[in-house]
Amino acid sequence: MNHLTTETSPDLPADTFSGEAIGHASIETPIGWIDVGATESAIVQLHWHHRQPKQRDTSPLLDEACRQLRAYIDGKLHDFDLPLDAVGSDFAKSVWQQMLAIPYGRSRTYGDVANTLQAPAQLVGQACGQNPIAVIIPCHRILGANSIGGYSSELGLRAKTFLLDLERGQGRLF
Secondary structure: OOOOOOOOOOOOOOOEEOOEEOEEEEEEEOOEEEEEEEOOOOEEEEEEEOOOOOOOOOOHHHHHHHHHHHHHHOOOOOOOOOOEOOOOOHHHHHHHHHHHOOOOOOOEEHHHHHHHHOOOHHHHHHHHHOOOEOOOOOHHHEEOOOOOOOOOOOOOHHHHHHHHHHHOOOOOOO
């Protein structure tokens, strides 16, 4: 099971996290590239891109993250088992913990999460948009009451729709 640490936002260069260098690796998907960033001890970033990211590093953790992401995209993995270290406010982390509790193939609304946390749905949406480790912390599983909701990535709602279809076994081709 993935758990978030209690790290706070550091004032460090973009290529470091809590003083540790961040390595990057990427995998290609049917709709674009997933770039994962990690220190030696935890995954700290995951972002979608239209093009293959230029930085390419290797480490046991990055290799394992890419292996698990490929298995997930292939429909063979439903639960990630990776150490995570996501920086955010205490409230954002509480929203991200709610996301981690949503089973593969299921979804909740912003309002559902807001009711659980006794907070406004708009704040839940903002925390979703601040999620630094998309896919693994499954913000795509949070929907609007009457719509798919938003998705903060370079690929936008295309990525969210792809992930929801993948998890629902619809395998839509793009």
